[in-house]
Amino acid sequence: MAEIRNIKPGRTAEPPREPRPRRLAAIVAGDISGYSRLMQIDEEGTHNRVKRIERDVIEPGIIEHHGKLVKTTGDGFIAIFDSPVEAVRCSIVIQQNLVGRNTSLPKHHWIEYRIGVNLGDVIIETDDVYGDGVNIATRLEGIAYPGQVYISGGIYEQIKHKLVCGYEALGDRKVKNITDPVRVYRVLPDPSALQENRKRREGILIVFLSLALLIIGAGTLWYMLVQARKPVNQASAPVSSPAEVPKAPTAAPAQQQATPRPGPSPAPKQAAPLPQSASPAAPQPNTQPAPSVREPEMIPLRGGSFAMGSNDDVSEKPVHQVTIKPFAIGKSPVSVQEWNACAAAKACAFMAAGKDDAPVTNVSWSDARQYVAWLAETTRKPYRLPTEAEWEYAARGGTQTKYWWGDQFQPGMASCKNCSDIPSTDQPPSIGTLKPNPFGLFDMGGGVDQWMEDCWHKNYLGAPVDGSAWVENECPSHVIRSGSWKNDSRSARSSYRDGYDTNVRYPTHGFRVASSPRER
């Protein structure tokens, strides 16, 4: 990396001995989609905003990830990195930052970058890079959708085990003026990309459904006309029901197709070539349904290293690197229905009131422990409470921002106090009401406070770095995470933490379960 940086001053200072040094580099090419349209709407404003984005987001992002900005063009930039991981990470950070910047603006004013990343042997000169590798990066950027990062097969091979996010294989693509087809992958780190995907699918589904309905309607009409004798009873049923039908099927398949995609896909897809982590984590969640008990739906996560904590609150300091082993975590907090199965078995202390699909609340840490103990015993699976480090890793969903969608709070992403137009209620919103994070997990931030296995410590001084629970015997208070629908948006941050008395119930406290892969 130092080498890359030194090239520029080095070359300008002394006369070049070997004029064109070649090197292998990860090339990041980005450009703004619809730049000329934006310039047409507001030339000066757009120019200023683009410059500001370059200054505030792109340049610092590249430096932070040990890269070098080679050049900026009117609407784009080219940067090189020694490390493919850093290159992709930087691209994701840039895209995520831009999502945050765009949210406050009307859609037609959005500045969205398309980014392509390729690994190639390039010729580096003081203020430009040349080579096939650069051209491919530019072409990848050209075929990327706004707000997305496309990477080449070469990059993918380097980062697939190292960067926790989803990759969607788009197959071999022929790109302009390049002879061999390029294998292309789409990086799926941020929710907005997924949403768009979902919207598109939803759109297609709606079109198909309305087509189907039209055909049914036409058929019914024809039937009515033909059988004009006894129309009333037969016709009224099929005609009235289609009005009801469309909603359910559009919503259900669209969600099923789109929502599981962010979460499950990163883990299994990435983990697949990595037998050690994939096999133990994956099999347990759904394959063996216990006969009697409804188990919480689990999402297996591959684990990895991440920076835990933040500088936003004394309790979240110091930020420290933690390595998480593979584990699985409940897709949502434990529901009233799931809890009441335990209560009905006399293994949990009380029957919970409220809607079946609402998260169970008013549980103490000891109550939560009773539930996981019962669940582990009845299913013979290693269910437990998550550790604080596991929770934060899962909540971040591969991001390092304040919230899993960026640094800025966005209404409608988390259930918290004064966070949306929905008035505050006595019960938390039902499970699955809001958007899942990039790992496909619901209510990781807001919703209900969630009990952790860890004892409460006022900060992270002395905290374990292996993802294990930080416990002593008989601690009087335990960690709660996530904040609740009664707390403000600050507590919906991924790194937010608090403690509460172990044996005391409180109306906003719930929990979710975790499990470790089976020992072999």
Place this chain on the structure above:
Amino acid sequence: MKFVQRIALSAVLACLPIAALAQGKSAPKDALLYFVWPQNGTTIKGGFWCRFGLRNMGVTHAGDNYPNSGHHHLLIDVNEPPNPTEPIPQDKSHLHFGAGQTEARIELPPGKHTLQLLLGDAGHYPFNPPVVSEKITVSIR
């Protein structure tokens, strides 16, 4: 019709004690909640033990529904008056002592802070009228 009315009336009557239980329990008139330490205006260096005093009522574990008893909450820099229809919030400025604690180690950033005690009932609701202490100001150096 009359039958229906009677059922409705009895249902309402049956619900009343539950509602009364849930919130707004009344406390003895002479109940007094106060800071044993620190006193109003104290300047403190670093962390301190805050000690809670309660007269003419008992301190109990949250969830225990004994008459004339409750548990402590310490409100730090809170300006809103307690809302008797909601459980006392739980966040960094509303500390709960539901295990029946009568003292706590408090660490605050340097500067002036207000402290106030608020007694909660079994379900974390304030009493009606609320049993609160005087709001004191301390300076942390």
